[in-house]
Amino acid sequence: LSQDELKKMVGYKAVDDYVQSGTVIGLGTGSTAAFAVERVGEKLKSGELKDIIAIPTSIRTQEQAESLGIPLATLDTHSDLDVAIDGADEVDPALNLVKGGGGALFREKIVEMCAKKFIVIVDESKLCDGLGPGFPVPVEIVPFCHEHTMRKIASLPALKGCEPVLRLGDVANNQPDGDEPAVTDNGNYIVDLKFTSPISDPVAAGEQLKATVGVVDHGLFTSMTTACIIAGKEGIIVKDE
């Protein structure tokens, strides 16, 4: 099975197993979450799902949902979500996540914090023993004096040894493809923190990042995951906390 087929399997299963009619749902961002959005659209069209209100976690997810006729709202009118479904860049054994590869971490986090259940959908390539080395940790920062903020981040005790790299080009991927800073849906920059060894205390790292003036939010999603649906060679497994 290709990685795309694995992503589709988990995206569809998340909707089939966790989305009921008459609920408010958070729609994630990225190539795996896009399959979940596709499945919601398909089941609304077939009538298998009715009366869904969806909260998108990025402009591009909003556009995909609009193209599928999925009714949309924002947290301002609907901030009590029954379930949110999203991908991840890394998943550790405790189901702590690195997210933000697609540059949508702020809207993902503010939405997913409002969900009774947060379902993470990944192919097995995302699993790791410790967060950091396998995928640079994205951090959304304000553009004003961003080099100063990057230096502050590099000096944080819980992030010892990290190398902050300003994301350039298209915000939706963390491979630099331009010479201008990538800009998020919220008008901010993304800094990707490269680690050579696992982050020993992701919770402390997250707290220290949030306490740094200039940092909007970060891609460490700790103690948020309700269940993780993983597609691999031997099929699909569901891990819950």
Ligand code: DER
């Ligand atoms: O940017 C994000 O947070 C995405 O959800 C990312 O974590 C997973 O994207 P992918 O499904 O395209 O790998």
